[in-house]
Amino acid sequence: MILAVLVHVAFGLLLGLSLSFKPQVIKPGIAKPVKAIVIDRSTLAQEETSKKEVEKKRKAEAEKKRKKEAEKKRKAKAEKKRKAEEAREQEKQDAYSALGSLVGAIKGKIEGNWSNRLACSGQEVTISVKVNISGEVTAVQVVGDSGDDACRRSAENAVYKASPLPFPDNPRFFKWLDQEFQIIFKPDI
Amino acid sequence: MIKVFIAGVFALLVGLLSASTWAVLTIEITEGQDTGIPIAVVPFHFQGQQRPNEDIRNIVSADLYRSGRFLSLPPGDFLSRPSDPDQVRFKDWRLIKAEALVIGRVSEIGNDHYEVSFYLYDVFKEKLLAGYRWTVGSSQLRQVAHQMSDYIYEALTGIPGAFDTRIAYVTVEKDSNNIRQYRLMVADSDGHNAQQILRTNFPILSPAWAPDGKRLAYVSFASRTSGAMIWVQNVETGDRRKLLQEKGTASAPAWSADGRRLALRLSRDGNHDIYILDVAASRLTRLTKHPGIDTEPAWSPNGRYLVFTSDRSGRPHIFRISAAGGPAERLTRAGRENAGASYSPNGKHVVMVTNQGNGDQIGVFSTGNNQVKVLTDGPLDDSPTYSPNGAMIMYATQRGNQGVLAAVSADGRIKQILRLHQGEVREPAWSSWKQ
Numbered sequence: 001m002i003l004a005v006l007v008h009v010a011f012g013l014l015l016g017l018s019l020s021f022k023p024q025v026i027k028p029g030i031a032k033p034v035k036a037i038v039i040d041r042s043t044l045a046q047e048e049t050s051k052k053e054v055e056k057k058r059k060a061e062a063e064k065k066r067k068k069e070a071e072k073k074r075k076a077k078a079e080k081k082r083k084a085e086e087a088r089e090q091e092k093q094d095a096y097s098a099l100g101s102l103v104g105a106i107k108g109k110i111e112g113n114w115s116n117r118l119a120c121s122g123q124e125v126t127i128s129v130k131v132n133i134s135g136e137v138t139a140v141q142v143v144g145d146s147g148d149d150a151c152r153r154s155a156e157n158a159v160y161k162a163s164p165l166p167f168p169d170n171p172r173f174f175k176w177l178d179q180e181f182q183i184i185f186k187p188d189i
Numbered sequence: 190m191i192k193v194f195i196a197g198v199f200a201l202l203v204g205l206l207s208a209s210t211w212a213v214l215t216i217e218i219t220e221g222q223d224t225g226i227p228i229a230v231v232p233f234h235f236q237g238q239q240r241p242n243e244d245i246r247n248i249v250s251a252d253l254y255r256s257g258r259f260l261s262l263p264p265g266d267f268l269s270r271p272s273d274p275d276q277v278r279f280k281d282w283r284l285i286k287a288e289a290l291v292i293g294r295v296s297e298i299g300n301d302h303y304e305v306s307f308y309l310y311d312v313f314k315e316k317l318l319a320g321y322r323w324t325v326g327s328s329q330l331r332q333v334a335h336q337m338s339d340y341i342y343e344a345l346t347g348i349p350g351a352f353d354t355r356i357a358y359v360t361v362e363k364d365s366n367n368i369r370q371y372r373l374m375v376a377d378s379d380g381h382n383a384q385q386i387l388r389t390n391f392p393i394l395s396p397a398w399a400p401d402g403k404r405l406a407y408v409s410f411a412s413r414t415s416g417a418m419i420w421v422q423n424v425e426t427g428d429r430r431k432l433l434q435e436k437g438t439a440s441a442p443a444w445s446a447d448g449r450r451l452a453l454r455l456s457r458d459g460n461h462d463i464y465i466l467d468v469a470a471s472r473l474t475r476l477t478k479h480p481g482i483d484t485e486p487a488w489s490p491n492g493r494y495l496v497f498t499s500d501r502s503g504r505p506h507i508f509r510i511s512a513a514g515g516p517a518e519r520l521t522r523a524g525r526e527n528a529g530a531s532y533s534p535n536g537k538h539v540v541m542v543t544n545q546g547n548g549d550q551i552g553v554f555s556t557g558n559n560q561v562k563v564l565t566d567g568p569l570d571d572s573p574t575y576s577p578n579g580a581m582i583m584y585a586t587q588r589g590n591q592g593v594l595a596a597v598s599a600d601g602r603i604k605q606i607l608r609l610h611q612g613e614v615r616e617p618a619w620s621s622w623k624q
Contacts, residue, residue, distance in 0.1 A: 099214065103214070103216060106216060107216055107218060110216075110218055111218055111220045111221055111222070112222060113222070113286070114218065114220075114221030114222060115221070115222050115223075115224045115225060115226055115227050115260065115288065116221075116223075116225060116226045116258070116288075117220075117221035117222075117223050118223065118225075118258065118600060119226075119346065119347075148347055149347055150345065150346050150347040153288075153311070153345075154226070156313070156314075157288045157313055158218075158221070160283075160313040161286045161288070161313075178213060178214065180213070181213060181214035181215065181216065182213055182214070182215045182216070183215070183216050183217075183218055184215060184216070184217045184218065185218050186217060186218070186219055187219060187220075187221060188219045188220075
């Protein structure tokens with residue numbers, strides 16, 4: 001009961017207080033004339049379209065740029081590939097010409113070890129030879145039927161004794177070259 | 190259809206593009222060293238008290254070298270000296286580039302009794318090619334060595350060896366009374382072990398081995414004025430039979446390959462001509478009838494022809510006639526003179542004495558292309574005779590006052606002196622293999 005009376009008194013006081021306040025008068029600025037623009041639907045549409053076009057353009061530009069980048073990348077990649085191909089081809093040619101320049105030396109070494117040409121007089125025999133990267137002969141095989149035993153043996157022994165054969169020892173070349181080649185023994189006696 | 194075609198073309202293109210542009214490298218070899226097969230014959234291991242006089246290893250090594258087909262490597266270069274199969278390290282022999290290896294042992298197993306064994310290897314294939322054993326007395330050791338050489342020669346060349354064969358020849362020398370002594374001798378193919386078969390004061394001519402390798406035909410004279418006698422003598426037993434007694438001269442008996450007939454030069458009909466004697470029937474047939482000198486007949490291996498020396502066209506040249514008789518055709522055109530011909534065992538060549546302006550040299554005429562290859566230097570080379578395998582030629586020559594028996598390999602590469610005599614050595618004849 002007392003509480004209720006107190007609350008009423010409090011509120012009464014507040015009211016009194018508030019009545020004593022005089023509001024400040026805020027002088028508003030001069031209000032800008034609010035001018036309403038007539039909303040033109042077609043312009044609205046145009047705006048919409050040009051917005052779209054800008055967006056489109058932007059996208060197109062971006063796409064163009066992307067394509068250009070991709071093309072550039074593709075070209076660079078192709079160029080790299082072409083260069084690699086060229087390098088491989090060159091390495092292959094170098095390997096072949098290295099072997100080619102050694103054919104004379106291979107021939108000389110085998111001739112120097114063919115001790116028994118007479119065994120093949122009037123005959124010829126073909127030997128298939130395999131070498132490893134050091135030129136060491138790893139396999140010797142008579143090809144076909146020609147040549148009697150003594151002739152074949154003389155040719156095989158010429159190859160065995162000539163090992164290791166002069167062979168390009170550059171590891172880069174080795175993968176290109178057949179490590180197998182054929183030797184035809186055909187004495188001119 | 191078109192799709193299939195396109196697919197096919199595409200496949201072809203792919204195939205072509207991916208195919209290697211590099212065909213198999215092929216190298217042609219035509220030159221060589223021609224030193225002969227490098228062979229290592231290791232000094233044999235000896236076990237016993239009394240080492241024999243004969244060094245088997247040296248005899249084999251010399252045989253192989255003389256043939257011209259082998260290069261016998263010096264023992265000083267050997268890295269090891271195996272004498273048993275389990276001692277062989279092939280690497281040692283590859284290192285000195287020996288293509289073949291021979292190892293062996295000689296063991297004394299009794300009084301003058303020896304066991305000899307050897308093994309022959311292909312070095313690079315590390316393969317045993319041959320191995321043999323003998324049990325013999327010391328007097329047979331040289332023959333064992335020659336048989337060993339024959340096995341090795343045949344295994345490595347494919348040609349039968351002719352080391353275990355004999356030669357016959359005539360020597361002439363003045364004795365202490367200054368009288369000429371003629372001796373018919375038989376020796377091993379390397380000139381060793383010479384045995385006297387006959388000795389007379391009058392000429393012995395033209396020894397000729399029968400195909401059985403045991404009998405010799407020859408011409409001898411009983412006196413300075415007597416006619417020629419044709420004999421056949423068994424070299425081992427000494428038994429002999431007189432085939433012909435001529436009033437005039439005779440020379441150059443030559444056996445047919447079947448041993449049934451003997452071709453000869455006789456002069457019984459007033460002229461030097463070739464006759465054929467049927468040995469069993471003792472029947473004589475005249476083969477040539479030309480007024481010129483026809484002599485030195487020799488049979489072709491197939492028995493169908495004889496070659497002989499004739500001066501019917503001027504100077505002596507080699508002619509050929511059918512064994513059945515008929516016209517003779519001239520074989521040799523080149524050179525001033527050609528004489529003393531005999532066929533090689535394969536019938537493709539004729540060895541002869543040829544004068545091409547450098548004196549008398551030994552030459553080989555090829556029946557296939559009529560080419561003559563000169564093998565010796567001359568100027569006094571004579572009486573060539575082929576070994577029974579056609580691989581070597583023996584001949585007589587002179588060095589100052591010494592008679593020389595020499596051998597040359599059929600390709601002319603290796604020449605070797607076999608025997609030296611005071612006086613002369615004449616008319617060697619090389620036996621065939623003993624039947």
